[in-house]
Amino acid sequence: MEKENPSIEPGTPILGKDYSIIIDTKGPYFVYGHPRLQQEFIVPNADGEAWEYHPGETYNTEAEPVALCRCGHSRTKPYCDGAHTQADWDPRLTADRTPLLDSxxxxxxxxxxxxxxxxxxxxxxxxxxxxxxxxxxxxxxxxxxxxxxxxxxxxxxxxxxxxxxxxxxxxxEPSLKPSLSLIEDPQEECSGPLWVKGGIPIEDCECNAYEIRNRVTLCRCGASTNKPYCDGTHATIHFKDGLKPLKKHKE
Ligand code: FES
Missing domain, CATH: 3.30.70 (Alpha-Beta Plaits)
Structure with a gap:
């Protein structure tokens, strides 16, 4: 099947074909190109307001592709372990494909x-x-x-x-290298989306491309009603990925 030409949001770097994410219809995100994958913790300022990101653990992306959980049920997060086949979740990709800025x-x-x-x-x-x-x-x-x-x-x-x-x-737009982050939100006691940075192309299994953007957040709790994008539901359900907590910095 011929690929659709994706729209590209203004300010997005053009990457060529080195990286891509293909979303399995009922399963994981298949990531190609070995982008860096790291936790990023939302950290508040002295007034308790969300202020900066602190890096956490890095995860291996040597496999080609590497399969990342999107149902929220894998016991080997951030990777897929096949749990999506038994889990109670709705994998449908329901997001509107109109460019973000249009609406x-x-x-x-x-x-x-x-x-x-x-x-x-x-x-x-x-x-x-x-x-x-x-x-x-x-x-x-x-x-x-x-x-x-x-x-x-x-x-x-x-x-x-x-x-x-x-x-x-x-x-x-911020200058972002093509990479992936697992957002962690200790203040809200939850884990957040998969943050796709730097214009990595994303498409479904039928080669339908999503708009290419510099900053994209994909649901990894399985509960968004706007898949593949995160719609914030992880905060309501207090999704926890069970990965390493933020290391305490020495005073
Ligand atoms: S990660 Fe699923 S709604 Fe945000």
Missing amino acids: AETYDSQYLELSDNPDYCVHARFCMAKGTVWEQINNSDQKESYDLCVRETFHCPSGRLKIKNKKEDRFL
Whole structure:
């Protein structure tokens, strides 16, 4: 079957054919190209607001492909152990394939324009720190607020939030190497999605491509109603992957 040409979100690096993720219809994510796979913990600032990521354990991706659990039931997470065949879950890929920005709301200000598509929210909460990004953007003429808006949108793992420099008419995106992260959220006592970074192409088993984006979050708890994307349900069900907790840093 001939492959559809995927749309590419503005600001996404073009990778060629080195990496890809193919989603099994009723099973795992098959990852090609050996991207780095690492835990990333959402860590709060002194005010208890989600503020930065701390790296955790790295996992082997030497297999080609490596099969990663997406049903949430594997006993060998982050890898698939075949549990999806017996588990009670709905594997259907129901997400709308229209480009994320097509159905985003925009918030305008003097120097920045914020695009927001809440369907992609994964409850990472970086946008809530130091006054919300929606409030800060009204002060984008002040450097502190401008920088905060850029920082908070760059930390949004799903790309729900995107920011445009109006003067240059250009979307700003963090520089992300093609890699995968397992989001961990100790503050909310849950594990989050598989964070796909750097424009890795994703398609289903019938070669239908999803929009290629710099920041994508795929469900790995099995409970999202917007698969393959995470819709934040992991926080409601307190999904836990049982992987290593964040190491305590010495004072
Ligand atoms: S990992 Fe977020 S909804 Fe499944």
